Amino acid sequence: xxxxxxxxxxxxxxxxxxxxxxxxxxxxxxxxxxxxxxxxxxxxxxxxxxxxxxxxxxxxxxxxxxxxxxxxxxxxxxxxxxxxxxxxxxxxxxxxxxxxxxxxxxxxxxxxxxxxxxxxxxxxxxxxxxxxxxxxxxxxxxxxxxxxxxxxxxxxxxxxxxxxxxxxxxxxxxxxxxxxxxxxxxxxxxxxxxxxxxxxxxxxxxxxxxxxxxxxxxxxxxxxxxxxxxxxxxxxxxxxxxxxxxxxxxxxxxxxxxxxxxxx
Amino acid sequence: xxxxxxxxxxxxxxxxxxxxxxxxxxxxxxxxxxxxxxxxxxxxxxxxxxxxxxxxxxxxxxxxxxxxxxxxxxxxxxxxxxxxxxxxxxxxxxxxxxxxxxxxxxxxxxxxxxxxxxxxxxxxxxxxxxxxxxxxxxxxxxxxxxxxxxxxxxxxxxxxxxxxxxxxxxxxxxxxxxxxxxxxxxxxxxxxxxxxxxxxxxxxxxxxxxxxxxxxxxxxxxxxxxxxxxxxxxxxxxxxxxxxxxxxxxxxxxxxxxxxxxxxxxxxxxxxxxxxxxxxxxxxxxx
Numbered sequence: 001x002x003x004x005x006x007x008x009x010x011x012x013x014x015x016x017x018x019x020x021x022x023x024x025x026x027x028x029x030x031x032x033x034x035x036x037x038x039x040x041x042x043x044x045x046x047x048x049x050x051x052x053x054x055x056x057x058x059x060x061x062x063x064x065x066x067x068x069x070x071x072x073x074x075x076x077x078x079x080x081x082x083x084x085x086x087x088x089x090x091x092x093x094x095x096x097x098x099x100x101x102x103x104x105x106x107x108x109x110x111x112x113x114x115x116x117x118x119x120x121x122x123x124x125x126x127x128x129x130x131x132x133x134x135x136x137x138x139x140x141x142x143x144x145x146x147x148x149x150x151x152x153x154x155x156x157x158x159x160x161x162x163x164x165x166x167x168x169x170x171x172x173x174x175x176x177x178x179x180x181x182x183x184x185x186x187x188x189x190x191x192x193x194x195x196x197x198x199x200x201x202x203x204x205x206x207x208x209x210x211x212x213x214x215x216x217x218x219x220x221x222x223x224x225x226x227x228x229x230x231x232x233x234x235x236x237x238x239x240x241x242x243x244x245x246x247x248x249x250x251x252x253x254x255x256x257x258x259x260x261x262x263x264x
Numbered sequence: 265x266x267x268x269x270x271x272x273x274x275x276x277x278x279x280x281x282x283x284x285x286x287x288x289x290x291x292x293x294x295x296x297x298x299x300x301x302x303x304x305x306x307x308x309x310x311x312x313x314x315x316x317x318x319x320x321x322x323x324x325x326x327x328x329x330x331x332x333x334x335x336x337x338x339x340x341x342x343x344x345x346x347x348x349x350x351x352x353x354x355x356x357x358x359x360x361x362x363x364x365x366x367x368x369x370x371x372x373x374x375x376x377x378x379x380x381x382x383x384x385x386x387x388x389x390x391x392x393x394x395x396x397x398x399x400x401x402x403x404x405x406x407x408x409x410x411x412x413x414x415x416x417x418x419x420x421x422x423x424x425x426x427x428x429x430x431x432x433x434x435x436x437x438x439x440x441x442x443x444x445x446x447x448x449x450x451x452x453x454x455x456x457x458x459x460x461x462x463x464x465x466x467x468x469x470x471x472x473x474x475x476x477x478x479x480x481x482x483x484x485x486x487x488x489x490x491x492x493x494x495x496x497x498x499x500x501x502x503x504x505x506x507x508x509x510x511x512x513x514x515x516x517x518x519x520x521x522x523x524x525x526x527x528x529x530x531x532x533x534x535x536x537x538x539x540x541x542x543x544x545x546x547x548x549x550x551x
Contacts, residue, residue, distance in 0.1 A: 017289040027296055031303070039308050046510025047398055050385065051373030058396035060510050062308065121293070128300040132308065134512050234393075 004102045005110045012114020016081060025080075026073060026122040033069045034129050037191075038062040057193055059232050066133040067227035068190030070126045070145075071220060074153050075185060077122040079177045081115030082160025086173055108161065108261045112254065115157035116150065123149045135231050144230045151246035152223050158253035165260045187211075188220035194236055219245050311511035315383055321356040323347045324382035326366035330481055331538040332406075332503075333362075333387040342538040343386040346404060347505065349530055353521040372398070383514060385506035388477075392501050399506035400515050402522060405531055406540050409500035410440055411479035412547045413464065413491050414471035421550040422448030427460045427469040429453075435475060436499050443498060444473075447549050457482065464489070476543060484539045492547040 016022055038061060045061040057064065088094040097107055127145070130137050137145075163180070167173045194207070194215060215221050226242020229235040235242075307313070315321055325333045325344060333341040340348075344360065351358040361382050365375045377385060390408060391401040414420070426449045430437045444451055452469060454460050457478045463469035464482075472482070473494065483491045493500065507515050525531050535541050 014286070014289065017293065018285075023292070023296060027300065030300070035303065035306070042309065042510050047508045048379050049373065050375060050377040050398060050506075058393045060400070060512070062510075062512070125297065125300055128297055129303055132304045132306070134515070 001102065001106060004100070005106055005113075008097070008107060008110025009114045009117070012081065012084060012111055013117050015084060016077075016114070016118040022077065022080065022118075026077060026125055029073050029076065030069050030126040030129055033072065034062065034065060034126070034133060038065045038133065058234060060134065062133045063135055063232055064193065064228075065191065066126070066130065066135050067231050068185075068188070068224050069129075070123045070149065070227055071152065071188065071190065071224050072185050073122045073126050074119045074149060075156055075181050075220075077119040078115055078153050078156035079160035079163065079181060081118055081157055082164040083170065083173055084111065084115075085161055085164040086168065086170060089168075104262050105258045108258055109254075112154060112157045112161065112257070115160070116153040119153035119157060120146070120149050123153065130231070137231065141230050145227060148223070148226050148230065148243065148246060151243070151250050155246060155249035155253050158250065158257040161257040162253065162260060165257075184218060184220050187214045187218045188224045189215050189236060190220075190224055219249055222246070308512045309510060310513070311383065311508070311515075312513035312517050315354070315356060315514060319357060320359040321347070321351040321354060321384065322359045322361060322382040323351075323384045323386055324361045324363050324366065324377050325385075325387035327362050327364045329387045331477060331540065339537070341387070342406070342534055342540060343388075343404070343505070345534055346525070346531075347384060347386050349525050350505075350518055350521045353524055354517055379508055383507065383511070384518070389504050389506040390501045391504035395504075395506065398509065400509055400511060401504035401506055402515065402518050403502045403504045404522075405526070405535070406477075406503040407500055407542070408435070408476050408503050409496075410435060410473055410494035410498050411476035411491055411543055412471055412473045412494055413460075413479050413482050413489050415464065416488055416490055418470060418490070419550055420449075420471065420547055423450065424470040425450045425452055425468070427452045427454045427463045427472040429455070429457055429460050429472070429474040429478070431457075431475045431478060435501075439498055440473065440494070443494075461485065477540070480539055480543070490545075491543055492545040493543050494547055496546070 042061050085094070088097075098104065100107075124146075127137070127142070160177070163176060164173060167176055194212065222237060222242045222245040225235055225237050226239070226246065229239045229242065325341075327333075328335050329341075331341060332343040334344075339345075347360075348358045363375060363377060363381075366377065366385075366387065385399065388408075389395060389399065389401065391403055395401060412420070412426075418424075426444060428440070428444075428451055430440075430453075441451065452463070454463060454472075457474060460469070460472040460474060461482055464472050465486075472479075474482075476493070479491055483489050505518065507518065522531075
């Protein structure tokens with residue numbers, strides 16, 4: 001069984017590595033977000049007079065954006081790797097695998113682990129930019145970060161499989177995944193902070209209440225915050241929330257994905 | 265069976281590629297990682313280029329904050345000598361801007377220090393979370409916090425008269441006051457380090473507490489007096505040089521220069537010269 005699991009995992013990884021389009025996306029996203037947006041907006045948040053800044057958090061905008069871009073790269077890769085479910089269904093590979101003695105849950109686990117590996121690889125592409133963004137990483141921080149990135153990748157790949165089970169065409173999946181990824185990303189406190197120095201009531205004065213509520217309800221807010229906690233040593237929310245929510249997301253989405261995959 | 269959905273038979277693909285395809289895939293991946301790593305060499309801002317264009321490293325310091333900044337010509341202060349070393353290593357001329365406003369008010373906004381006046385702030389910048397909200401910090405290896413000075417053999421117990429000069433360092437004075445009151449010590453506020461010294465010399469005070477750098481200066485004048493850190497729960501912070509938030513290229517150059525200064529032994533020499541070798545003990549209070 002482990003051999004079969006390995007074979008499915010390896011197939012997913014090889015398929016992704018040979019997909020040049022996915023690789024180009026994995027490189028261009030961090031470059032655009034960190035290099036262009038990060039540097040472009042950095043001067044607007046830099047200090048001009050001691051004691052006066054618009055952005056009262058103990059890091060620069062480039063540093064603030066860095067963990068969020070890791071989450072973005074993982075999101076895109078995880079959800080898009082689930083497109084292989086549609087691909088395999090269209091070309092009959094799925095039928096061949098499903099008639100094998102291997103349990104369906106194990107087939108799905110192999111696919112999800114493959115997608116998780118590729119998504120983590122794309123997350124690591126952003127980690128290479130850490131020195132550029134002035135984020136210093138110790139080996140312990142890298143290990144902790146990889147642990148969180150694994151949970152996030154696993155959860156989002158499972159989520160992608162749930163989406164792929166409902167959508168039958170590549171075009172539909174592309175449009176739908178963008179419609180899910182971008183709102184989730186922008187409402188995860190990725191490009192603007194909920195100032196931790198403010199109380200809950202004050203935050204709702206600075207930002208409209210509906211936006212604060214969306215940010216607080218978005219589970220990816222806590223994933224981004226957990227990575228900020230590890231890489232920058234600064235959390236906007238309770239530091240224990242991030243890992244707990246990520247673990248719940250991973251277990252929950254995988255359970256739903258298995259249930260739907262077995263029904264299909 | 266088809267490979268990658270392109271309709272090409274698998275064995276035909278293998279015959280075209282002599283080396284295993286996985287090696288090629290991994291080589292592509294390695295190349296991508298290398299290219300991403302090369303981004304480090306792109307300058308993210310113009311702060312260093314601007315300093316190099318003017319040929320000067322402008323540094324704002326308070327008028328006097330011994331031993332970090334002094335008015336003495338031969339020994340201008342630890343931080344002043346340090347930034348001078350940094351300027352030398354960057355090939356720039358040091359331009360010192362002594363600001364009488366710096367340190368006179370709790371709110372740094374009232375110091376009116378801005379980017380046009382200086383690229384670096386020195387002379388008592390504490391590398392705390394609050395400071396990092398306004399400035400980039402490069403630690404200088406010196407620590408600050410509350411320190412207690414007493415005459416030799418003085419035990420620290422309830423009922424002692426303790427002189428306190430909080431200074432303008434921004435250390436947690438409320439926490440200190442509460443700590444001392446809980447242990448039954450009698451607080452006497454003094455207006456300067458000199459007043460603390462006079463009180464201890466005259467026997468009006470049993471011990472004095474102030475910011476550690478000033479406390480070390482007291483002990484330099486009276487080598488028989490004993491000095492200890494107050495417990496770590498009251499806060500201990502590294503001192504640093506402050507750079508404007510977002511000036512990443514200048515910060516990288518300053519960090520590289522600091523590393524060089526440390527490895528060449530110059531930093532240790534400066535610490536010895538200004539009596540900043542550190543406090544070795546932590547005060548123990550008896551009930």
